[in-house]
Amino acid sequence: MKLLLSVWTRLHRPPPLPGARLGSARLGSGAADEALIRGSSPRAAADEALIRGSSPELLRALGSQVEVKTAFITEEEEAALLGELEPGLRKKRYEFSHWDDAIHGYRETERVRWGEACEEVLSRVRSVAFPEGCSLLGPVHVLDLDKTGYIKPHIDSVKFCGSTIAGLSLLSGSVMRLVREDAKNHWLDLLLPRRSLYILRDQARFSFTHEILKDEESVFDGERVPRQRRISVICRNLPD
Numbered sequence: 001m002k003l004l005l006s007v008w009t010r011l012h013r014p015p016p017l018p019g020a021r022l023g024s025a026r027l028g029s030g031a032a033d034e035a036l037i038r039g040s041s042p043r044a045a046a047d048e049a050l051i052r053g054s055s056p057e058l059l060r061a062l063g064s065q066v067e068v069k070t071a072f073i074t075e076e077e078e079a080a081l082l083g084e085l086e087p088g089l090r091k092k093r094y095e096f097s098h099w100d101d102a103i104h105g106y107r108e109t110e111r112v113r114w115g116e117a118c119e120e121v122l123s124r125v126r127s128v129a130f131p132e133g134c135s136l137l138g139p140v141h142v143l144d145l146d147k148t149g150y151i152k153p154h155i156d157s158v159k160f161c162g163s164t165i166a167g168l169s170l171l172s173g174s175v176m177r178l179v180r181e182d183a184k185n186h187w188l189d190l191l192l193p194r195r196s197l198y199i200l201r202d203q204a205r206f207s208f209t210h211e212i213l214k215d216e217e218s219v220f221d222g223e224r225v226p227r228q229r230r231i232s233v234i235c236r237n238l239p240d
């Protein structure tokens with residue numbers, strides 16, 4: 001089933017791997033200090049440590065447009081989501097598609113109606129990720145990546161999706177890479193822990209490709225991030 005492949009307008013070959021850690025900006029303990037000075041929570045500082053980039057300027061410029069929130073859902077909430085999703089997903093086969101497709105090793109579905117526990121989680125996602133009153137894409141997109149699956153660099157269709165993409169990661173951590181479309185030496189890596197929420201907005205969503213690295217390449221700031229089977233639950237808004 002290709003139902004959501006229409007979401008992708010443009011495909012890009014993977015960029016050359018960025019110069020690993022050399023020259024990468026770090027938001028380590030310095031960020032924690034800054035967060036204290038600004039009065040934000042230690043949790044927010046920890047979340048900043050989940051983002052690395054090609055330069056401090058880029059990190060600052062995109063700061064408000066890229067967020068990763070650790071432990072956004074509890075183990076119980078993850079189990080509730082999986083409980084609703086697994087029966088339907090299990091009936092599908094993973095697609096190991098042609099090399100030029102955006103996703104490799106996946107099955108997917110969309111869901112409009114959810115049980116109470118899941119609806120509660122999704123309304124929390126919507127309230128942190130989207131401005132009040134903005135129109136959301138009705139169905140939530142669910143993407144199940146096999147352990148060997150991955151998502152190549154792409155930009156979500158501007159025709160079908162608005163300025164914001166918010167995704168929960170179930171079952172596995174992963175690394176999401178953002179690369180500026182017209183300047184591939186500008187990049188950000190996001191560590192997406194299991195049960196975290198990521199949000200991409202505005203330029204981060206329109207001017208940067210995003211991708212989920214395959215297991216062999218799944219390294220964040222020099223640390224290996226083993227990729228297991230991963231399910232993402234993605235909310236989007238509608239274009240203006």
Ligand code: OGA
Pocket residue numbers: 007143151156167210212232234
């Ligand atoms: C997508 C996508 C990312 C994810 O489906 O367009 O980029 O977290 N998904 O699965």
Ligand code: MN
Pocket residue numbers: 154155156210
């Ligand atoms: Mn996408």
